[in-house]
Amino acid sequence: MTTHHDPRLDAYWMPFTANRQFKQAPRLVVRAEGMHYWTDDGRQILDGVAGLWCVNAGHGRPRIVQAIQQQAAEMDFAPPFQMGHPKAFALAEALTQLAPPGLNRVFFTNSGSEAVETALKMALAYHRVRGEGTRTRLIGRERGYHGVNFGGISVGGIVTNRKQFGAMVAGVDHLRHTHDPARNAFSAGQPEHGAELADDLERLVALHDASTIAAVIVEPIAGSTGVLVPPKGYLQRLRDICTQHGILLIFDEVITGFGRTGQPFAAQTFGVTPDMITAAKGITNGCVPMGAVFVQQAIHDTFMQGPDNAIEFFHGYTYSGHPLACAAGLATLETYADDQLLTRAGTLHDTLAQALHGLRELPHVQDIRHYGLVGGIELASRPGAVGQRAFDVFLDCYAQGVMVRTTGDTIALSPPLIISPEQIGQIVDTVATAIRRVA
Ligand code: PXG
Ligand code: PLP
Numbered sequence: 128m129t130t131h132h133d134p135r136l137d138a139y140w141m142p143f144t145a146n147r148q149f150k151q152a153p154r155l156v157v158r159a160e161g162m163h164y165w166t167d168d169g170r171q172i173l174d175g176v177a178g179l180w181c182v183n184a185g186h187g188r189p190r191i192v193q194a195i196q197q198q199a200a201e202m203d204f205a206p207p208f209q210m211g212h213p214k215a216f217a218l219a220e221a222l223t224q225l226a227p228p229g230l231n232r233v234f235f236t237n238s239g240s241e242a243v244e245t246a247l248k249m250a251l252a253y254h255r256v257r258g259e260g261t262r263t264r265l266i267g268r269e270r271g272y273h274g275v276n277f278g279g280i281s282v283g284g285i286v287t288n289r290k291q292f293g294a295m296v297a298g299v300d301h302l303r304h305t306h307d308p309a310r311n312a313f314s315a316g317q318p319e320h321g322a323e324l325a326d327d328l329e330r331l332v333a334l335h336d337a338s339t340i341a342a343v344i345v346e347p348i349a350g351s352t353g354v355l356v357p358p359k360g361y362l363q364r365l366r367d368i369c370t371q372h373g374i375l376l377i378f379d380e381v382i383t384g385f386g387r388t389g390q391p392f393a394a395q396t397f398g399v400t401p402d403m404i405t406a407a408k409g410i411t412n413g414c415v416p417m418g419a420v421f422v423q424q425a426i427h428d429t430f431m432q433g434p435d436n437a438i439e440f441f442h443g444y445t446y447s448g449h450p451l452a453c454a455a456g457l458a459t460l461e462t463y464a465d466d467q468l469l470t471r472a473g474t475l476h477d478t479l480a481q482a483l484h485g486l487r488e489l490p491h492v493q494d495i496r497h498y499g500l501v502g503g504i505e506l507a508s509r510p511g512a513v514g515q516r517a518f519d520v521f522l523d524c525y526a527q528g529v530m531v532r533t534t535g536d537t538i539a540l541s542p543p544l545i546i547s548p549e550q551i552g553q554i555v556d557t558v559a560t561a562i563r564r565v566a
Contacts, residue, residue, distance in 0.1 A: 132150060132151055133150070133153070136150045136153060137150070154166070154525060155167040156172065159174070159178075159182075159186035159187060160186050160187040161185045161186055161187065161543075161545070162174055162185055162186075162542070162543055162545065162546060162547075162550055163186070164186070164530065170528060171528060172525065172528050172529065172530050173528060173529045173530065173550060173553060173554060173557075174186070174530050174542065174543060175524075175529055175530050175531045175532075175540050175541075175542050175554045176530055176531060176532045176539065176540065176541050176542065177409075177413070177541050177542055177543045177544075178413050179408075179413075179532070180350060180381075180382045180387075180408055180409075180532075180541045181407075181408035181409055181412070181413030182409075182412055182413040182414075182543055183385050183386055183387070183408075183409040183412060183413075183463070183468065183543055183544045184412045184459065184462045184463060184466065184468055184543065184544065184545060185543040185544075185545040186543070188412065188458075188459075188462050190458045190461060190462050190465075191411075191412055191414050191455055191458040191459055191462060192414075193458070194454040194455060194457065194458035195414060195415060195451055195454055195455050195458075197454070198214070198450050198451050198453075198454035198455075199451060202450050203450065203451075204449070204450060205450055207235075207443060207444070207445070207446070207447040207448050207449075208443060211448075212448075212450055212453075214448075214450060214453035214454055214457060215235065215448035215450075215453050217453070217457060218233075218235075218448075218453045218456045218457050218460075219232075219233040219235070219448075221456075221457060221460050222410075222419065222421070222456075222460070223421070225391040225392070225460070225469070226391070226392065226404065226421050227392060227394045227395055227400045227401075227404075228400065229400065229423045229424060229425075230400070230401075230403070230404055230421040230422065230423055231421075231423075231424050232421070232422045232423075232424055232426075232427035233419050233420070233421055233422070234249070234419065234420040234422065234447070235417065235418070235419055235444075235447040235448040235449075235452075235453075236407070236417070236418035236419065236420065236444055236447060237416045237417060237418060237444055237446045237447070237449070237452070238274065238407055238416055238417075238418045239273075239274050239379075239381035239405065239406070239407035239408060239418050240273075240274025240275050240276045240279050240418075241274075241276070241418050241444060242274075242381065242405035242406060242407055242418035242419060242420050243273040243274045243276070243278060243279040243282075243344070243379060243381075243405050244274075244276050244277075244278045244279065245405075245418075245420045245442060246342075246344070246377050246379075246403050246405050246420045247265055247278045247279075247282065247342065247344070247377075248278070248442055249403065249420065249422065249426070249440070249442075250265070250341045250342035250375045250377065250403070251263060251265075251341050251342075252430070252440060252442075253341075253375070253426050253429055253430070254341050256429055256430055256432070257429055259338070259373075261338050261339055262338065262339060262340055262341040262373075262374075263298055263339065263341060264298045264299070264300065264335055264339045264340045264341060265278070265281070265282050265296070265298065265299050265340075265341055265342055265343075265344070266282070266299070266300050266301065266302060266328065266331060266340060266342070266343040266344070266374075267281070267282030267283055267284055267299065267300075267301050267302070267343075267344055267345070268284055268301055268302040268303070268304055268344075268345050268349075269284035269301050269302065269303055269304040270284045270285060270304040270306065270349055270352040270353075270355065271283045271284040271285070271301075271304075271344070271345060271346060271349060271352070271379075272285055272288070272346065272349065272350065272351035272352055273344060273346075273379050273405075274381070275288065277292075277295055277296055278296055280292060280295055281295040281296035281299045282296075282299055282301075282344050284301050284304065284352075285351065285352060298339075300331050300334075300335065302324070302325075302327040302328060302331070302343070302345070303324055303327050304349070304352070304355065305318075305321045305324050305349075305355055305357060305358055305361060306352075306353075306355050307320060307321055307358075308493065308494050308505075311358070311494075312493065312494040312495075313484070313487060313494060313495050314356070314496065315480060315484070316356065316476070316480070316497070316498055317356050317357060317358060317359045317498070318356060318357075318358045318359070319358065319359060320358055321358030321361055322358050322359060322360035322361045322363075322364050323364075324358070324361060325360075325361050325362075325364035325365040325368060326364070326368070328343060328365060328368045328369070328374075329368055332368075332372055332374075337372035337373060337374065340372070340374050341374070341375065342374060342375040342376070342377055342402075342403075343365065343369055343374055343375070343376055343377065344377040344378075344379055344405075345362075345365065345376075345377075345378065345379065346378070346379045346380075346381075346382070346383065347362060347378050347380065347383050347388075347393035347394065347396075347397060347399075348382070348383050348387075348388065348393060348498055348501060350381075350382035350383070350501070350539070350541070351382075351534055352534060352535075353496075353503050353505060353534050353535055353537030353539065354496045354497070354501055354502060354503025354537065354539055355496065355503075356496050356497070356498045357397065362397050362399040363397075363398070363399050365399075366399045366400070366401070369402075375402040375403065375426075376401040376402050376403075377401055377402065377403045377404070377405065378392075378393065378394055378399075378401040378403070378404050378405070379404075379405045380392050380393055380394070380404050380405060380406050381405060381406060381407045381408055381418070382408065382501070382541070383396075383501075384404070384406040384407075384408070384409055384410070385406070385408070385409030385410060385463070385469065386409065386463065386468050386469035386470070386471065386472055386499075386500075386544050387409070387472055387499055387500060387501055387541065387544075388472055388473075388498055388499035388500075388501070389470060389471075389472040389473025389474075389476060389499040389500075390469065390470065390473070391469045392404060392406075396473075396498075396499070402422070402423050402426060403420055403421060403422050403423070403426070404420070404421040405418070405419075405420055405421075406418065406419045406420075406421065407419070409459075410456055410459065411452055411455040411456045411459050412455070412459040412462070414455045414459070415449070415451045415452040415454075415455040415456075416446075416452065417449070417452035417453075417455070417456060466545065468544040468545065469544075471500075471544045471545075472499035472500035472501075472544055473499060475499075475500055475546070475548070475551065476497075476498070476499050476500075478548045478551055479497055479499075479500060479502055479540075479551055480497055482551050482552055482554075482555040483495050483497050483502050483504065483540075483555060485555065485559075486504055486555065486558065486559055486562065489559060489562045489563060490562065490563065491506040491507045491516060491562060491565075492504060492505070492506060492562065493505045493506060493507050500541065500542060500544060500546070501539075501540065501541045502539070502540040502541075503537045503538065503539050503540075504537065504538040504540075504558065504562075505536060505537045506520070506536045506537070506538070506562070507536070508535075508536045513535060513536060514533065514534075514535050514536055516536055516565055517533035517534075517535065517536040517537060517538050518533055519561075519565040520533065520538055520558065520561040520562055520565055521533045521538070523560070523561035523564055523565060524557050524558060524561050527557045527560065527561065528557070529553065529554050529557040529558070531554070531558060538558060540554060540555075540558075542554065
């Protein structure tokens, strides 16, 4: 590993990275297969985060690799506006087979961030097309992460992602977050307390009036902010209040989609059906950038009015439904089906739970949260240095050959769904060793 400053690293302004610190001691990976990465100096690293919550079927799956190679040779690009190619239709159709009932129309984007922008714009346009154009307000939630574009950071609730960027989108409000360690620390799966926090939406309706509110967007499990599992009954209550007031409910399933919680989507795991789902990441196993918005057919159909030659929704990306992404997506869904991966997190829920709750007595551990194959270990912050203790754990794990992710002082785990029980043990043991070692 290089430890001096290498000028060849200068040009790349890295995303969500401490650039100067990284470039003094780079962590470079050069190969990946199955559950592992290999570093530039030949070390094998067990992947505890599925890359960045996306490589759900594990790395280098032959079927996906071949599909991408074949597609690149056969047709590199197809214009998506007023033109089509068969795999985009085939992938949309295949995706609707996995989605909750009614969510059978799919719009393609290139990332989760773009999926969020698309869903928010659809919600606004939908109400306007229906003749209720006063519904312009968007509601997010404190601590929410909805990508990094202007709509997403506006409805999002992570202060560091917002504070540098001015006024953002106007007319946004936020529900309170559901993190309540005083009542819910060390919950097994869904916390008992907090369903009533959904009533915040009633408060916002009372303040703004339902006739001004277009949509509410939440992550079923908040990922980036440190794995916040929804309290029992919370999502259903949010659903009921939205229905009562004609407000669209959007689940942002960029992380929870594609098997993370034990069903294809968390909507199914928690038994609550939203009006739209945003997805990305696992849709192509992280191999080619892609995102998608799943929409209730009735919403889609509302747009299908006026003359046939009218464009119904003035929105789209050059790379919407890119052939490489569609090829990768189709092969990804086949891989998930072949290995029954989209329900595997359910069978490993207890294994991860047991391993994680074994960390409870370690120094600094304040809370442990988990569901399916996602886990969060929250450490007490060092005074005046939020995030540094967890970052030191991350570095120690990496030195021991395990990749984890940190956000604030929470260590997040979201391994590929192919993980073995022994590998779950290895990851959690490695984290335990690291926690014992860091001051
Ligand atoms: N919504 C949710 C719920 C996400 O988790 C996005 C939208 C944005 O997706 P794109 O593809 O535009 O990144 C995400 C992405 C982290 C981390 O630190 C999480 C994400 C992205 C980057 C970092 O855990 N999730
Ligand atoms: N900026 C300019 C000048 C463009 O011409 C385009 C697309 O044609 C875009 C931005 C949007 O790019 P994309 O469709 O890849 O999001």
